[in-house]
Amino acid sequence: MSGRESILGAIRQGLGRGALGTAEKDALEDRIAGHARGIRPSRIDTADLKQMFVDYAAKVDVTVDRVASLDDVPDKVADYLAQENLPAELRVAPDPALDTVPWDKRPTLTVSKGASDGTHEVGLTAAFAGIAETGTLMMKSGPAHPTTLNFLPDTHLVVLRASQIVGSYEDAWDRLRAGEAMPRTVNFITGPSRTGDIEQTIFLGAHGPRRMHIVLVEDD
């Protein structure tokens, strides 16, 4: 007997029944198709989800710049890199949502596009959603969104549009479900990488980015 059959057999024996019948299977499929939400945290009953997102992000060591449009992104990025003493070299996600960013406004910035092989110090990606509940970003993989850019560069810059901010994780799932099929990777990211593995002291920059900065485009 294969591992599969012996495991399923033992489970069914424990449950005191055979394989489920059609009606029971249909009921479980209905439950999946309905994918009902759990209890909704009341904290997201706020008039200003944008502010809530920024506040929770700040609690996990994320800095946020607010700008009026994508036109302002190069200035904010260049200023941030200068202020943090970082090289003015950017690896940017090949994302159509970022195509209209006028990088030549700041000629000192060197911009290349694509995934990261670990040689880039600063990466910039566009988020899929921002979740106010905990100041969390949702990123999905795809041709325009290399996952390596979320993890390999020391500094992770993120462009988030205010209209992408939702209350709960489930709100973000709904937006994903409304689009194409499930991507290979969905990353929920809440702040820069951290560890407490040496004597319980928290340090940022364990294996992923040491710092995370969001440019929030207020398109709302």
Add this chain to the structure above:
Amino acid sequence: MQESRTRNFIGNAREALDDGNLQQALDKMKSGFVERRLEARARLPEFDDIRDQAREIKNHTLANLDYYLERFERKVTEEGGQVHWCATPEDARQAILKICRDLDAKTVTKGKSMIGEEIGLNDFFEENGIEPIETDLGEYIIQLRREAPSHIIAPAIHVLKHQVAEAFYETHDQFDPDRPLEEPRALLDEAREVLRQKFIDADVGITGANFLIAETGTSVIVTNEGNGDLTQTIPKAHVVIASLEKVVPTLEDATTISRVLARSATGQEYSVYTTFSTGPRRPEDPDGPEQYHVILLDNGRSKMVGSEYQEMLRCIRCGACLNHCPVYGSIGGHAYGWVYPGPMGSVLTPSLIGVDEAGHLPNASSFCGRCEEVCPMRIPLPKMMRHLREREFDGKTGPATMRTGIKMWAFYAKRPWLYHALAKLKFRVLGAFGRRKGRFRRLPGGAGWTAHRDFPAPQAGGTFQAQWSARGGKRSVDA
């Protein structure tokens, strides 16, 4: 399977109590986790209601476990991945080895996984000429020290920073031997530098899973360091090792449970990285693994379904029961002798490797009840430990002296008049000898207690039972 040292629990515990470094490390742990969990709970008024819902989700899943596992497999296959059903640790090791051999793998990076410990994967890789590299900082430290983890979410919690430095000086001989490593930051930066190249060079990446999702064929990891994501993104193959009770029906179900996971574990609102992985990279993707495998391990869990220990299968490995356990806090994780320490281990270990092997563990509890109180999945851990104690007694596996002691106690306990008379006598005698000092440093026949702490002498006012009756046997002292 990882070898068990559980039979020697009492000896292990004694050694742990006498280990100065360990006691220092445990002291550092004690308040942090507890306070941070309380604060996180206070910030989410729905916390306890979500715990109830999380419990119901898992109960529903376990009642239909066969269906959800088959559905999970179907979706993984549709997405281009493969599920390997493994009844035993040996099945799991062989399935993993075959994947690695097919890719001619030399090195394998690993995210943190308790299943990896359960199946003794690192030793097996080494025996087969493949280099395993633990990439979670805590796991990396204990891999260098050739130790097992002592906590399910903080594997190196028993290690002090000067011991980490010693391990790094010994292993990282590519660096200046006189470099300063006093500061944790320096240790972290060195580990980051060493492991960065390993992530890039690895042929296969292995992670655990916090959830498997039947709806989409997705595996989920919840981490803080980002090592799990680098492990599963860069190599040619991503191998997920997970036990079968990790499955839940939908993305929403996983999301609900995730709201109580980090809060219970570290007191964070949410862990830094919650990553949902579905199949291998798509043809048009610029990065990601070309292969996606899920090693689905049973190792005795299917036998727990329908048994009085089924509720243990709700466990989401947050570690809250360890963090709140006075026994764990005194002896740390290694004394428990197998993979899973603390209250959850005291129930899971005998269920997985047998009461014969692990009969001591359910006795390592004062039944204070804090584990059940903080368990996000509301697992009745004390009740199950009680059942296991009964099984150990019925199975006649405990030491003869203990069995005789329990029988004698039962004889008196069943005869209240005799019990009270003896308690009163003991109270008078102990009171007469010890009331002035208030405590005994030594007690005839009581060395098991007094070796590590004083025995309090009875104070004036009579036995507990006498005081209880004097107050009319009310439930509240104020009444």
